[in-house]
Amino acid sequence: MTMTLDFAILPRFADALALGLWTTLKLTALCIILGVGLGFLIGLARSSRSALIRAIAGTFVEFFRGTPVLIQLFWIFFCLPLILGVELSNFVSATIALTLYMGAISSETFRSSLKAVGAEQMDACIALGLPRRAQILNVILPQAVLRAIPTLLSNCISLFKESALVSAVGMADLMFIGQNISNNTARPVEVLTAVALIYFTIAFPLTRAVTLIEKRMLRKLAA
Amino acid sequence: MDYILDLGAVTRNMDQLWQGLGVTLLLTLAANAIGIVAGFGLALLVLNRLAIIRIPAMLFVEFFRCTPALIQIVWFFYCVPMLFNVFLDPITMGILALGLNLTAFNAEAYRAAIQGVPREHLDAGIALGLSPAQRILNIVLPQALRNSVPVLLTNGIGIFQQSALVAIVGVADLMYQGKTLATETYRPIETFTVVALIYLAISFPVSQFVGWLERRRGYAVR
Numbered sequence: 172m173t174m175t176l177d178f179a180i181l182p183r184f185a186d187a188l189a190l191g192l193w194t195t196l197k198l199t200a201l202c203i204i205l206g207v208g209l210g211f212l213i214g215l216a217r218s219s220r221s222a223l224i225r226a227i228a229g230t231f232v233e234f235f236r237g238t239p240v241l242i243q244l245f246w247i248f249f250c251l252p253l254i255l256g257v258e259l260s261n262f263v264s265a266t267i268a269l270t271l272y273m274g275a276i277s278s279e280t281f282r283s284s285l286k287a288v289g290a291e292q293m294d295a296c297i298a299l300g301l302p303r304r305a306q307i308l309n310v311i312l313p314q315a316v317l318r319a320i321p322t323l324l325s326n327c328i329s330l331f332k333e334s335a336l337v338s339a340v341g342m343a344d345l346m347f348i349g350q351n352i353s354n355n356t357a358r359p360v361e362v363l364t365a366v367a368l369i370y371f372t373i374a375f376p377l378t379r380a381v382t383l384i385e386k387r388m389l390r391k392l393a394a
Numbered sequence: 395m396d397y398i399l400d401l402g403a404v405t406r407n408m409d410q411l412w413q414g415l416g417v418t419l420l421l422t423l424a425a426n427a428i429g430i431v432a433g434f435g436l437a438l439l440v441l442n443r444l445a446i447i448r449i450p451a452m453l454f455v456e457f458f459r460c461t462p463a464l465i466q467i468v469w470f471f472y473c474v475p476m477l478f479n480v481f482l483d484p485i486t487m488g489i490l491a492l493g494l495n496l497t498a499f500n501a502e503a504y505r506a507a508i509q510g511v512p513r514e515h516l517d518a519g520i521a522l523g524l525s526p527a528q529r530i531l532n533i534v535l536p537q538a539l540r541n542s543v544p545v546l547l548t549n550g551i552g553i554f555q556q557s558a559l560v561a562i563v564g565v566a567d568l569m570y571q572g573k574t575l576a577t578e579t580y581r582p583i584e585t586f587t588v589v590a591l592i593y594l595a596i597s598f599p600v601s602q603f604v605g606w607l608e609r610r611r612g613y614a615v616r
Binding site: 360 | 456457461463464465473555559569572573582583586587589590594601
């Protein structure tokens with residue numbers, strides 16, 4: 172081995188890394204909220220009676236699931252400002268890109284959980300003469316959301332991991348700050364390992380929690 | 395909009411994109427070759443009775459599943475040469491980094507499939523006097539492989555998309571060539587759209603095939 176490792180340098184950069192982590196978490200939380208809402212709407216659109224709406228929603232989802240998130244981000248960062256004629260900050264581009272990504276994967280989650288709510292529930296709504304709004308808001312929605320929760324939580328973890336991509340358009344998230352420190356100190360092993368461990372410390376307990384929730388939910392739905 | 399679309403800038407330079415696509419496909423196929431073989435071995439380790447074998451294997455899987463693929467790739471490109479004093483060409487590095495990531499994800503798919511092989515089949519293998527290696531190779535492997543095909547394919551397309559990340563560490567894949575072309579020609583809209591469509595044209599048929607496979611299997615089970 173040609174170098175000596177010195178993990179003692181890390182505490183000096185704790186504040187900077189914490190700031191990066193805060194940016195990562197804020198961005199993730201914002202895109203989760205926007206993306207889940209968008210995903211629900213697209214999920215509904217995909218089961219719409221109108222073939223046109225179904226086709227548009229389907230194309231949207233296939234496009235976002237069929238291309239790398241990195242190119243989606245680059246497209247929004249470099250191309251959208253040219254089309255709209257306004258400057259977009261990297262925060263806005265990152266938010267748009269990750270929200271659309273979260274919306275696309277979550278719409279699939281909602282679609283399958285909507286499918287899992289049996290057709291007889293809908294028939295019952297019609298038999299009871301419930302208005303369309305009540306059918307969706309009070310009968311279908313609560314059941315679909317309950318079934319969707321475990322997968323939605325895994326989507327959130329995926330989004331948290333994918334958010335590292337925003338470093339590529341210069342947003343100062345955990346990944347970006349970590350790479351900067353690593354380049355400036357020429358100590359990639361210590362710094363990048365620490366950054367990876369920070370991501371791991373957050374994502375790992377969440378994946379365990381998802382497994383637990385999933386098991387409990389399955390038992391509840393089976394009962 | 396003041397921007398006038400000119401696809402000519404892209405069509406004149408398609409060779410550059412095809413070259414990049416070649417690298418992307420090489421990365422994807424090689425990483426899948428590693429992931430499909432090593433993933434099965436890793437799944438066997440994860441299911442091992444001995445904690446000293448099982449726990450490191452589980453840590454490996456969880457580590458790759460719970461960190462961003464970007465940091466795995468950056469870590470690999472910066473740290474492996476320093477730590478182990480090995481210097482490989484960037485494409486080989488990319489293959490190894492993506493291959494290890496896919497190994498972890500495929501190990502999970504195999505683990506679920508192996509656990510789905512009925513216990514009676516193994517008992518039958520013991521009753522027939524097959525050795526442990528024979529039981530794994532001839533009873534567990536064929537069934538696990540068959541049951542995990544849809545997930546392996548999904549993971550395979552996943553790595554095709556994740557392979558775009560190597561552009562960030564300077565491997566000349568489709569993404570990298572697209573980015574270079576967009577900068578050289580000042581035609582980001584045309585270039586990035588064409589690049590995105592190339593990615594879509596490859597992953598869409600595969601994902602449709604996986605969907606078809608799963609539906610067909612769903613009917614077969616019923």
